[in-house]
Amino acid sequence: MGKLENMRLFVRVIEAGSITKAAEQLNLAKSAVSKRLADLEEELGSKLINRTTRTSSLTEAGANYYQRSLLIIDEVDELDANTKDSGRELAxxxxxxxxxxxxxxxxxxxxxxxxxxxxxxxxxxxxxxxxxxxxxxxxxxxxxxxxxxxxxxxxxxxxxINHVLCASPDYLKANNAIVDHTDLPGHSILKYKNQPFTIFDEHGKSHSILSSSKISANNGDFLTQLAISGHGIALEPTFIVWQALKAKQLTLVLSNYSIAPxxxxxxxxxxxxxxxxxxxxxxxxxxxxxxxxxxxxx
Amino acid sequence: MGKLENMRLFVRVIEAGSITKAAEQLNLAKSAVSKRLADLEEELGSKLINRTTRTSSLTEAGANYYQRSLLIIDEVDELDANTKDSGRELAxxxxxxxxxxxxxxxxxxxxxxxxxxxxxxxxxxxxxxxxxxxxxxxxxxxxxxxxxxxxxxxxxxxxxINHVLCASPDYLKANNAIVDHTDLPGHSILKYKNQPFTIFDEHGKSHSILSSSKISANNGDFLTQLAISGHGIALEPTFIVWQALKAKQLTLVLSNYSIAPxxxxxxxxxxxxxxxxxxxxxxxxxxxxxxxxxxxxx
DNA sequence: AACCATTGTTCTCATTTTGAGAACTATCAT
DNA sequence: ATGATAGTTCTCAAAATGAGAACAATGGTT
Structure with a gap:
């Protein structure tokens, strides 16, 4: 193994916090990591890491070696990348x-x-x-x-990522009209977390909506289906509901309001x-x- | 083998001028050098050296890689040296x-x-x-x-390195007195090369002495022995004749003159x-x- | 104080890598 | 056309390296 490879291994051990964790990340046996680290220290004639079976800390020499190694590794990676870029496909x-x-x-x-x-x-x-x-x-x-x-x-x-309030046309027909934000608490809001959310009116004034969710779930597609089925008003990002909106399965609610993106x-x-x-x-x-x-x- | 080691090998090939010469210098088989260079090029996906069996030249990528490699290698060597210096004996x-x-x-x-x-x-x-x-x-x-x-x-x-003119006491007794530089051509000068030499008088004036050497040799110890044996006036560095001078086996000639050090x-x-x-x-x-x-x- | 879990080290052995050397190819000089 | 030289390829032995088992050391928990 090479000097640079051992530098990388040393850096990885420091950043992982232990030889065991570094070995896991590198898909190596911890005996191999232990040995290569010991070999590097022997070659340098300096202890880089003081380690017991429970704790480890960088020596002064090790701290310097670590900082300088990072710079060298980055330079090598950049040199390699630049050389590889010379009229070549990404690989x-x-x-x-x-x-x-x-x-x-x-x-x-x-x-x-x-x-x-x-x-x-x-x-x-x-x-x-x-x-x-x-x-x-x-x-x-x-x-x-x-x-x-x-x-x-x-x-x-x-x-x-923009968010919107939307509901199915059937839901809107079957429930009280929503003219402004004060009408929202009377409705069932479908959202990720059962927490208040903030919307801004056309004057830029913010309003915190404290409506309890009948259903909350951390899956947007699921919530979209619920909204299409008339179970409530969904608060969701547009990248999830855009096709339902386009197909008129869902309709914007309070479209003159906005939500912080x-x-x-x-x-x-x-x-x-x-x-x-x-x-x-x-x-x-x-x-x-x-x-x-x-x-x-x- | 490691990336850094292959960089060093590549640099060595460039500086040696050929794979064959680099192999000799590194005490490696040229097949090994050829293979490692080819492996480095394959890993980089770039030809570094265009080579035929008789000539070779750096590619553009290779020229850049060479320059950048030198910098990286020096940084690694310096880092290693600094780490090794941390309270350590030279080794x-x-x-x-x-x-x-x-x-x-x-x-x-x-x-x-x-x-x-x-x-x-x-x-x-x-x-x-x-x-x-x-x-x-x-x-x-x-x-x-x-x-x-x-x-x-x-x-x-x-x-x-100072040079002096000196001869044995016996030689000086047996030959014409040497009062100033004009007396030298009549003597046998023992020196490295059968060429004129320049001395400076006490006023700093330079004089070129065109005396033919009966014997010239590129070994100062040999010339010293000849001078001690009375064969002539030796023109030699003091680091060779100092002990003979000290032991009075040789005596300075024209000691008020000087020779450019x-x-x-x-x-x-x-x-x-x-x-x-x-x-x-x-x-x-x-x-x-x-x-x-x-x-x-x- | 005893025990257990976890981390690091050491040792053995199998696997992989690497270099030596022979043979071959290509090129250039004679 | 021939020979010398440099580079490449291939085979095989030697060296390096990692996996895994066993062990030692340490710190937390009971």
Missing amino acids: GNLKLSVPLSFGLAHLNTALDEFAKLHPDLTMEIDFSDRHVDIVDEGFDLAFRIGDLKNSSLQARKITR MHAYAVYPPNRYLPIKTRTLIDFLVARFGDNPYWDKY | GNLKLSVPLSFGLAHLNTALDEFAKLHPDLTMEIDFSDRHVDIVDEGFDLAFRIGDLKNSSLQARKITR MHAYAVYPPNRYLPIKTRTLIDFLVARFGDNPYWDKY
């Missing part, structure tokens, strides 16, 4: 974490198109709404909808050279969706 | 090219003392007066006396991070000899 693998609804309905076709454009590229798509740990789980890219929390991850905004982000590991395949995919998605996506045209 | 090997006379008489004791100070260090000393190719032959350091030619090598001045240099490969063991040795020698060396005290 390799992209491991992506994709939210269920957005992923199945929209990202899939975009990723399929991207894959056709780059035949030497492979992709592993993991559909999940859970909050993945990108570094820990080895993802190149993850997609998040909402507001990004305090995070060391780096993110690029992919598109705008969310955004969809592509999220990737921090302090790393961004591989061109990852960067190209993000650029492709920004161009494909952007701030005026097709699902807002209904 | 490893130093391969030195040492001129015969100066080496045997002076450097040897200095290097022996240095080795005693650094027990984990090993040294390979190659005694030769020939002009070695430091990079080609894998030397860490070479020593040169004289004036450095136009060279990309880097050098550090170790000490000053030369210098001894430690020479090392250019554009490289200088390993601390090499740097420490050079510092040691500068301190040990300096501009007023012990052989000038006679």
